[in-house]
Amino acid sequence: MERDDIIEYSLDAGHSEEAGRIIRKKIIFVTILLSAITSAEVLLGVFWRSWMPGSWHWVKWTFIALTLVKATYIVMSFMHLGDERRNIRSIILLPYALFLLYLIFVAIWESNYIHETLKLFL
Amino acid sequence: MAGDASKTLSNEVLWGGGRSPFSVSYGKLMIWFFLVSDALTFSGLLVSYGFARHSLMPGMEWPVGEIVFNKFPGISGSAPLMYVALMTFILIISSVTMVLAVEAGHRMDKKGVVKWLFLTVIGGLFFVGSQAYEWSHFIHGSHARVTLADGRTAFLEENPEHGEAIDPATFAMTIGSTHSEEKVEGPEAYKLYQNAVHVTSGANMVENEYGPPSYANFFFFITGFHGFHVFSGVIINFIVLIMVIKGVFHRRGHYEMVEKAGLYWHFVDLVWVFVFTFFYLV
Numbered sequence: 001m002e003r004d005d006i007i008e009y010s011l012d013a014g015h016s017e018e019a020g021r022i023i024r025k026k027i028i029f030v031t032i033l034l035s036a037i038t039s040a041e042v043l044l045g046v047f048w049r050s051w052m053p054g055s056w057h058w059v060k061w062t063f064i065a066l067t068l069v070k071a072t073y074i075v076m077s078f079m080h081l082g083d084e085r086r087n088i089r090s091i092i093l094l095p096y097a098l099f100l101l102y103l104i105f106v107a108i109w110e111s112n113y114i115h116e117t118l119k120l121f122l
Numbered sequence: 123m124a125g126d127a128s129k130t131l132s133n134e135v136l137w138g139g140g141r142s143p144f145s146v147s148y149g150k151l152m153i154w155f156f157l158v159s160d161a162l163t164f165s166g167l168l169v170s171y172g173f174a175r176h177s178l179m180p181g182m183e184w185p186v187g188e189i190v191f192n193k194f195p196g197i198s199g200s201a202p203l204m205y206v207a208l209m210t211f212i213l214i215i216s217s218v219t220m221v222l223a224v225e226a227g228h229r230m231d232k233k234g235v236v237k238w239l240f241l242t243v244i245g246g247l248f249f250v251g252s253q254a255y256e257w258s259h260f261i262h263g264s265h266a267r268v269t270l271a272d273g274r275t276a277f278l279e280e281n282p283e284h285g286e287a288i289d290p291a292t293f294a295m296t297i298g299s300t301h302s303e304e305k306v307e308g309p310e311a312y313k314l315y316q317n318a319v320h321v322t323s324g325a326n327m328v329e330n331e332y333g334p335p336s337y338a339n340f341f342f343f344i345t346g347f348h349g350f351h352v353f354s355g356v357i358i359n360f361i362v363l364i365m366v367i368k369g370v371f372h373r374r375g376h377y378e379m380v381e382k383a384g385l386y387w388h389f390v391d392l393v394w395v396f397v398f399t400f401f402y403l404v
Binding site for chain 2: 070
């Protein structure tokens with residue numbers, strides 16, 4: 001029996017040729033950006049030590065920042081989360097961010113403590 | 123289900139509207155929930171990797187990515203990170219072909235979906251093969267770590283178990299860490315090597331030439347778990363590809379299945395971005 005009270009959201013997902021052309025342009029832009037960031041990361045990793053020895057600490061933070069930029073583009077553009085409604089974006093990202101930030105905080109705090117304690121046995 | 127369909131529901135139950143508050147289908151919402159739980163699993167693994175690395179025994183050193191992963195197939199010299207950069211690039215490109223397949227599906231362009239989905243499967247297979255090469259290189263190793271009779275640690279550029287017999291005149295080893303190196307050459311070094319307590323080459327679950335045992339264990343577990351995701355993603359994409367070719371989704375009126383498989387595939391790419399940063403770069 002066919003139900004008439006269900007809205008088929010999947011049928012609304014289509015778009016026209018015109019809209020497709022704009023979307024493809026955006027995909028190409030994101031592709032170039034992601035490739036450029038990856039190349040920059042590899043070059044930094046290989047050459048930084050010989051260019052500016054002693055500042056490895058800053059490179060690590062650069063890597064992490066660039067990775068987060070890449071992740072944002074993949075999730076928001078490729079996975080189309082940026083095009084979804086705001087409430088679905090929130091129920092996906094907020095619980096995840098809450099758990100993860102807490103986990104990172106706990107792990108850094110505890111591992112620092114363990115490292116300092118192990119120094120006593122040297 | 124007929125009873126449910128004919129029942130009148132109050133506005134309150136429907137969250138004040140006549141439709142889903144998310145404006146997405148059931149399947150898409152559920153794949154997002156699955157991805158959140160999978161993302162938490164991977165985050166847990168990467169955070170515990172960071173924990174092991176950060177709480178490392180003072181005096182020990184965590185291995186450096188450019189030194190461990192410096193081989194490229196067909197090139198005999200050192201090519202630090204080049205192969206893994208290529209792998210990353212292939213996976214990003216296969217993510218792009220996937221998003222193009224989804225876009226073609228939105229226009230009901232069956233030929234386009236088949237073309238882009240096929241390229242995605244090829245990219246995925248290339249990535250799985252590359253990972254097998256990385257593992258092989260990692261397990262066999264190219265250097266050796268020697269524990270000398272006096273307890274100090276030394277490094278050899280070549281694995282002494284590979285290749286031809288050792289010539290004591292040209293034998294050389296580096297004693298100590300990267301901060302305080304001491305180079306020993308010739309017969310003197312060879313004598314130290316002969317009296318060594320232990321020689322480690324390559325990697326297994328117990329010990330490895332690169333550094334602490336947990337380094338190899340995390341490498342095997344995290345890249346292995348990710349490789350398993352890539353493998354299952356390739357199979358899912360392949361099944362969807364066959365269904366597209368048979369026209370299942372065209373008859374259904376929408377290509378949402380391509381979109382859902384695509385979400386999983388992008389997620390695999392997303393995880394690799396982080397694995398790449400934390401295992402190879404940082």
